[in-house]
Amino acid sequence: MNATDASLWRETFTYLASVNDESIFLKEKIQSLWLIYGGDLRAKIKDDTLILEVLRRALPGYNGDGVTLYRGESWFLFDQDKIGFCWTIYEEIATTYAKGLNAVESGGVLLKCYAPKEAILAAPESGTSTGHEYICDPGKLLRLTTQGLFPKL
Incomplete structure (x- = not known):
């Protein structure tokens, strides 16, 4: 992850934000990856709005109480x-x-x-x-x- 250039991560997240079919996301696996590498990705991408757009689509969601x-x-x-x-x-x-x-x-x-x-x-x-x-x-x-x-x- 750290060997990948920041611009490639931004391009990847921009692409993922444009995908219309959310079924391509393996949501539980993406959740696990975010918990491990999310801080590093956030530091590289430097665009919380873009990251949030992808996370909304790529994570499993929640049906419990506040x-x-x-x-x-x-x-x-x-x-x-x-x-x-x-x-x-x-x-x-x-x-x-x-x-x-x-x-x-x-x-x-x-x-x-x-x-x-x-x-x-x-x-x-x-x-x-x-x-x-x-x-x-x-x-x-x-x-x-x-x-x-x-x-x-």
Whole structure:
């Protein structure tokens, strides 16, 4: 994934966004791949609107109730209103990201929100190491609040 040029990823996502037949997407496999490589892809593509368009088509969706979710985000992205797609029901996991990986460049922020069912693009995969992550449309999340700020590492 990292050996592929960013422009090729952007072209690929542009193509996927134009596909009219959603049956071509292996939605559960794409969900698994996004949970592993989504952050790297997002950094390469640098177009959350395009990414969101593809994720809406390519992910399995969600039919459950709304849930309260948490995310550990970098202060830099939060300050630019570029909140990421992956969220968890576990505050302690989100805090780990806010204090750690997402605090490296600018410090971290722990976020809390309510995700109505229409904001959730995929529910956690059961029986996997990523079995706590919801993939969401950040623009549809409600009652977003900061729960804590953490220094730059």
